[in-house]
Amino acid sequence: MTRDKRIFRTFAAIMQKIVTNINNKMKKTIMTLAIASATMMPFTACQQQGQRENPLLAESELPFGAPDFSKIKTSDYLPAFEAAIAETRENIQKIVENEDSATFENTIVAYEDSGRQLDRVSHVFFALVEADKTDELSEIEKKVQPQLTELENDISFNKPLFERIKQVYDNEHESLQGEDKKLLEETYKEFVRKGALLPDDKMARMKEINLRISDLQQQWGDSLQAATNDALVWVDKEEDLAGLSEADIAQCKKDAESRGGKAPYAIVIVNTTQQPILASLDNRELRKRVYEASIHRADGTNKHNTFAIVTEIAKLRAEQAELMGYPNYAAYSLENTMAKTSDNVYAFLKNLIKAYRPKADAETKAIDAFAHDTSLTSNPLPPTSQLEPYDRFYYSAKMKKQQLNISEDEVKPYFTVDSVLQNGVFYAANRVYGLTFKERTDIPIYHPDMRVFEVIDKDGNSLALFYGDYYRRATKRGGAWMDNFIEQSHHWNLKPVVYNVCNNAKAPEGQPSLMTWDEVTTLFHEFGHALHSMLSNVNYNKLAGTNVARDFVEMPSQFNESFATIPEVFDHYARHYKTGEAMPVELKQRMLESINFQSAYALGENLAATCLDLAWHMLPAKDIPTAEQAQQFETEALRQIGLLDVQIPPRYSTSYFNHVWGSGYAAGYYSYLWTEVLAVNIADVFAKRGALKPETGQDFRDKILSRGNTGDLMQMFTDFTGMAQPDVSSLLKARGL
Numbered sequence: 001m002t003r004d005k006r007i008f009r010t011f012a013a014i015m016q017k018i019v020t021n022i023n024n025k026m027k028k029t030i031m032t033l034a035i036a037s038a039t040m041m042p043f044t045a046c047q048q049q050g051q052r053e054n055p056l057l058a059e060s061e062l063p064f065g066a067p068d069f070s071k072i073k074t075s076d077y078l079p080a081f082e083a084a085i086a087e088t089r090e091n092i093q094k095i096v097e098n099e100d101s102a103t104f105e106n107t108i109v110a111y112e113d114s115g116r117q118l119d120r121v122s123h124v125f126f127a128l129v130e131a132d133k134t135d136e137l138s139e140i141e142k143k144v145q146p147q148l149t150e151l152e153n154d155i156s157f158n159k160p161l162f163e164r165i166k167q168v169y170d171n172e173h174e175s176l177q178g179e180d181k182k183l184l185e186e187t188y189k190e191f192v193r194k195g196a197l198l199p200d201d202k203m204a205r206m207k208e209i210n211l212r213i214s215d216l217q218q219q220w221g222d223s224l225q226a227a228t229n230d231a232l233v234w235v236d237k238e239e240d241l242a243g244l245s246e247a248d249i250a251q252c253k254k255d256a257e258s259r260g261g262k263a264p265y266a267i268v269i270v271n272t273t274q275q276p277i278l279a280s281l282d283n284r285e286l287r288k289r290v291y292e293a294s295i296h297r298a299d300g301t302n303k304h305n306t307f308a309i310v311t312e313i314a315k316l317r318a319e320q321a322e323l324m325g326y327p328n329y330a331a332y333s334l335e336n337t338m339a340k341t342s343d344n345v346y347a348f349l350k351n352l353i354k355a356y357r358p359k360a361d362a363e364t365k366a367i368d369a370f371a372h373d374t375s376l377t378s379n380p381l382p383p384t385s386q387l388e389p390y391d392r393f394y395y396s397a398k399m400k401k402q403q404l405n406i407s408e409d410e411v412k413p414y415f416t417v418d419s420v421l422q423n424g425v426f427y428a429a430n431r432v433y434g435l436t437f438k439e440r441t442d443i444p445i446y447h448p449d450m451r452v453f454e455v456i457d458k459d460g461n462s463l464a465l466f467y468g469d470y471y472r473r474a475t476k477r478g479g480a481w482m483d484n485f486i487e488q489s490h491h492w493n494l495k496p497v498v499y500n501v502c503n504n505a506k507a508p509e510g511q512p513s514l515m516t517w518d519e520v521t522t523l524f525h526e527f528g529h530a531l532h533s534m535l536s537n538v539n540y541n542k543l544a545g546t547n548v549a550r551d552f553v554e555m556p557s558q559f560n561e562s563f564a565t566i567p568e569v570f571d572h573y574a575r576h577y578k579t580g581e582a583m584p585v586e587l588k589q590r591m592l593e594s595i596n597f598q599s600a601y602a603l604g605e606n607l608a609a610t611c612l613d614l615a616w617h618m619l620p621a622k623d624i625p626t627a628e629q630a631q632q633f634e635t636e637a638l639r640q641i642g643l644l645d646v647q648i649p650p651r652y653s654t655s656y657f658n659h660v661w662g663s664g665y666a667a668g669y670y671s672y673l674w675t676e677v678l679a680v681n682i683a684d685v686f687a688k689r690g691a692l693k694p695e696t697g698q699d700f701r702d703k704i705l706s707r708g709n710t711g712d713l714m715q716m717f718t719d720f721t722g723m724a725q726p727d728v729s730s731l732l733k734a735r736g737l
Contacts, residue, residue, distance in 0.1 A: 056080035056121050062443060063454070064465045066497050067124045067485055070444035074136045077125050081144045084118035085151050091115070092155055095164065102164035104172050108184050109491075111165070112542055116492065119541070122148075123485050130483075131501050132447050132475045133225070142218060149214040153207045156194040165191060179539045179710050186542060186709070193336065195324065202323045209316050209323075216316075220309050220662045225477055227304035227656070228271065231297040233290050234263035241265060243282035245409050247507060247514060254508045259474065269294050270503065271478030271658065273605065273649050276516060278390055279397040279408065282379055291390035298655040299631060306655045307627040310616075313661055318621035330617040330667040337551045337668070338713055342618060345670050349614075351728065352673065353607060353642055359737050360600040364647045367598070371395040376402060392601070392647055400597045406590045408516055414574040414583045415515040417470055417504060417523075424520075424573030425527045426453075428563035432697035433535065434458025437466070447473075449506065455534055458694075464488075464534040467499035470523075471506035471513070478503055479658070480522050482529035482546070482557075489541035496545065498533045500526040512577040517595070521561045528560025529553075537706040548709045550664065551671035555717075556705060558672075558679035565592060566691050596736030601648055603735055608643045608650035610670045613660045615641075617667040630654055673731070678717060680730040685721050 055071040057080055062068050091114035098106055129141055155161065169188040176184055195206045234256070235241060241249050249265070256266035267277055267290055275294055281287045298306040314329075321332035330342045339345050368387045374380045377398050381387065387395070401407045422437070429435045436456045443452040449471045455464040467485075469476075486497040502522060507513040515523075532553075533545035546553050563569050570592075574583040583591070615637035616624075625633040634654045638644040652659065659665035682700070689696040703720040718724060 054080050054083070056124065057083055057117065063440075063462075064495050064497050065486055066443055066465055068444055069446045072124070074134070074140070077121070077137075077140050078143060080121045081118075081125070081147065084115075084121045085147055088115045088118050088151060089154075092158065092161060096158065096160045098164075102167040102171075104168055104176060104180060104184060107164045107168050108187055111161075111187060112183065112491070112540055120486070123483070127483060127485065127499065128446055130477055130481070131469055132473070133477070134475060138222065145214060145218055146211075149211055153210055156191065156196065156210075157203050157207060159196075162191050162196040179543060182543060182710050183540050189336075193324070193332075198323065206320065206323055209320050213313060213316050216309050216313050217662055220306060220313070220658075221477075223304060223306050223309065224298060224656055224658060224662065227298040227302075227306070228269055228478055229259075229474055230302070230304065231269040231293040232259055233267040233269070233286075233293050235265035235267065235286065236263050238265065240283050240286050241281070243280045244277070245280070245412075247412075247511060248277070248280065250508050250511060251505045255505075268472070269297060271656070272651055273653060274389075274393060274651075276393070276518070279393040281394065284391070287390040287394060288388070291388075295649070295653060299653075300655075305627075306661070307630040310654055310661055311624055311627050311630055314616050314619070315621050315624040317617065317666060318619060318624060322621060328618050328620055330614055333617065333667040337549045337671075339551055339670070339674060342614065342667075345614065345674075348674065348728065349607065349610060349670065352603070352731070355732055355737060356600055356603050356607065357642065360604050360645070360648060363598050363600045364645075367392065367395050367399060370399045370402075387647065389647055389649055396598050396601070400594055404590055404594045404597060406587075406594045410587065411574075411583070411591050412514040412516065413512075413576050413578070415517070415520050416577045417513045417515060419573045419575055419577075420515060420520050420523050421468065421470075422573075423575070424564065424569055425523055427572050428524075428560075428566070428569045428692075429527070429531065431569070431692040432563070432694065433531070433701060434694060434697075435463065435534075440465070449473075462495070464496040464498055466530060466534065467497075469499060470502045470504050472503035476501070476503065477658070480526050482526050482533070484533055484545070487533065487541050487547075488536040488538065488544045490537075490539045492541060494541070496533050496536060498530045500530055502526065514577070517591070521564050524561045524564045525557045528557035531560065532556040532705055535701050535705040536708050538708045538710050543709045545708050549713060550668040551674045552678070552713045554671055554675035555678040555682070558676050559682050562679070562683040562686070563691070565595070568692060599736045603737065604643065604645065604648040605651040606673060608638055608645075608648065609652045609657065610673065611641045611643055612637060612650055612652075612654060612657065613665070613669040614667060616654070616660070676734075677726045677728050677731045680734045681721055681723060681726050682717075683734075684730065 054076050055068050056076050060066055060068050091110070095107055095110045095114065100106060125137075125140075125144070129137055165188055169184060173181065173184060195203055198206060232255075235252065238249060241252060244252070252265040252267060255268050256262070256264055259266055259268075267275075269275065269290070273294055275290050278287050278290060281290070296302065298304045300307060317329040321327070321329040324332055326332040326335075328342075330345075334341055334345065339348070364387075370376050371381045371387050371391060372383060377395065379398075381391065381395075397407065426435075426437045429437075434457065437453040438456060440452045440454050443465065445452060445467070447469060450467055450469045453466045453468075454462055455466050457463040465485075480500070480502040482498065482500050484496060484498050486494050488494060488496040500523075502519070504513060504515060504519055529546060536545035538544050570588065571582050574588065575581060576583070612634060615633075631654070634650075635644060638650070643650075650657075659669055665671070683691075686696055686700070689699075700720055704716050707716060717726070
């Protein structure tokens with residue numbers, strides 16, 4: 001089951017994210033950097049704008065150093081970035097100009113410390129850009145990101161700086177131990193992978209590519225959000241919404257009012273290809289409109305077309321890889337993961353496709369037969385009409401109701417956001433890890449819908465702050481994710497300040513905000529990421545929490561989904577919003593049995609998206625399609641791998657695949673399936689030892705969740721499970737295949 005995640009790193013990794021996520025600026029030479037740092041008076045936390053101190057440049061007085069949104073103004077961000085960038089430049093220059101021989105402390109630790117203020121400002125700003133992006137923030141982003149990219153280039157290709165890092169690596173690598181050794185390894189590897197060993201001509205070209213990619217990704221983020229917002233489907237008559245519950249109709253009315261009121265009702269398009277609302281809409285023509293609005297949101301059939309951005313990013317990434325000596329971007333990217341090579345990834349995927357294909361064909365055949373059978377459904381397809389992808393969810397839901405006597409509307413009254421969060425997600429964390437959660441209404445927030453909780457460890461000590469931002473709005477990008485305002489670090493004496501963001505529909509005033517089962521598991525999933533960060537117990541920020549390989553980072557989150565179905569946890573949160581009574585045993589049994597109904601679809605859409613990602617990033621630069629060829633390339637790529645299926649389209653198509661073009665999952669979307677294997681293996685261990693036993697939770701916390709990226713990730717998995725290698729077959733069993 002896939003989820004959107006956006007996990008920012010600390011300074012070095014934030015800067016790496018910036019390379020792939022921000023705007024354009026003319027590059028500067030190292031001499032320019034030295035002159036600028038020598039002549040520029042850096043801002044300090046004590047400088048004021050007029051009579052007012054910039055709250056982003058001062059240590060917060062709130063618990064945990066949390067950002068004080070009651071004081072932060074939009075106008076604070078640009079000067080705060082400029083000050084933090086200047087300070088970072090000065091700190092880097094101090095390392096370079098240090099006349100003492102390079103050591104771990106005066107070079108590696110100093111580099112770790114060099115961008116701490118920039119780290120703080122960036123985490124706050126980009127959190128809002130993702131979750132509450134106003135026009136003002138968008139304009140600031142356009143000004144800030146070129147400066148950040150320029151800074152990243154100046155640091156990554158600073159030869160004197162790298163010479164000192166290499167000197168430490170050559171002289172101290174063997175003598176250092178534990179986290180010190182790991183920090184040195186990660187720092188050295190980071191510079192090498194960015195091109196620090198390239199000759200001057202290739203280094204200059206790499207800088208140009210970094211700048212251009214950052215510009216394109218700024219364009220991508222703006223374009224996709226606008227395209228998805230504009231894909232809204234307006235509905236004139238309530239009767240056209242037949243099949244929806246009263247609560248869903250009320251939501252459509254609320255969405256129409258909040259989006260301009262061009263019609264009485266509106267259907268908001270979510271980030272994935274298929275739209276959950278299609279499972280309930282009786283009106284086939286409206287189903288078609290919704291589906292086509294989704295798949296055509298950004299492919300040029302309207303005013304939005306992202307293909308030019310996509311193809312240029314793909315070509316530049318391929319060129320980056322070639323400059324670094326790799327045949328394609330996938331080879332370059334995968335070297336730094338658990339999978340290591342594209343051959344390993346494809347071997348993994350092809351085994352899944354082989355098992356999946358006959359199951360998918362059988363599911364489609366069964367749904368098609370059901371949809372045309374007048375004795376089985378009250379709203380059958382005409383005999384001459386083919387089953388279309390916008391019919392799939394609708395007839396699958398009816399088939400499930402007919403065969404298993406269960407429907408989404410029957411169970412949704414038992415899933416409210418507040419109960420799932422506090423009586424489910426928090427309850428499981430309490431039972432397994434001993435954590436308790438105290439709501440803090442005194443902590444300022446950036447949007448009224450947010451909630452803040454102090455996380456208290458089993459020894460009674462405060463462990464972290466946790467923010468939840470669960471409801472959708474036009475200023476929030478699609479999907480769900482976890483990130484940090486502050487990451488844990490003993491070196492910096494910081495405790496984690498973590499947040500989850502989702503896009504659940506917020507019910508009209510006076511009505512409960514009900515959830516689908518998929519949304520329930522999403523809440524558990526994102527909190528798994530939060531736990532990975534909150535339970536981090538490491539020295540250096542760079543190694544903390546979720547700063548691990550892409551094909552490991554999704555494991556704690558996917559594993560945490562398993563608690564949603566554990567009987568004690570389920571019974572604690574699945575309570576009717578009116579009566580507070582637990583879901584009846586018989587209904588619960590039917591619902592849990594239905595989870596894997598038609599499960600080949602979910603695997604198929606994920607496999608298709610995964611293979612699209614790899615297809616784009618396996619190409620050398622000379623073979624990247626043009627914008628006009630992009631759609632045909634997608635079709636052919638799916639055909640060649642055996643996943644071209646009109647009934648099971650990719651979860652994300654090329655023109656709106658944000659994971660790949662706007663986030664950090666390029667050549668890495670496979671990681672959702674890869675880590676699902678790890679997660680299922682770990683869940684099996686929990687089940688054998690006692691899923692809610694504190695001893696099991698403590699062992700998992702000690703061996704994996706608390707360790708961040710301080711050791712070998714496969715060894716961590718082995719240490720906890722006792723397994724030398726993951727058992728891939730467990731994924732198919734868990735999905736009912």
